[in-house]
Amino acid sequence: MTTVRVREKRQITIPSDIGKLAGIEPNDLLEIEITPQGVLLRPVRTGMQDRVSKLMRFAGSGLSLVNPADPDETVRQLRDDRDAWTH
Known part of the structure; x- marks a missing residue:
């Protein structure tokens, strides 16, 4: 307790x-x-509150992909992720 x-x-x-x-x-x-x-x-x-809460948690989930030392690699990773969503 x-x-x-x-x-x-x-x-x-x-x-x-x-x-x-x-x-x-x-x-x-x-x-x-x-x-x-x-x-x-x-x-x-509530349906809407749950969706907003999940969206807010998801909103920060991609921050680990950002690599300021190599912006080209960050762009490649984001494009790969985006392409995976559409297939």
């Missing part, structure tokens, strides 16, 4: 490992509910 501290304005930070396991990303919405067992936080899953 993980412990978090409630801050002055009743804010908490969800630990990174818990957030990843729960599929919670920055700017996600959470539902909060009082249950007999305590407080329950649940990610709000």
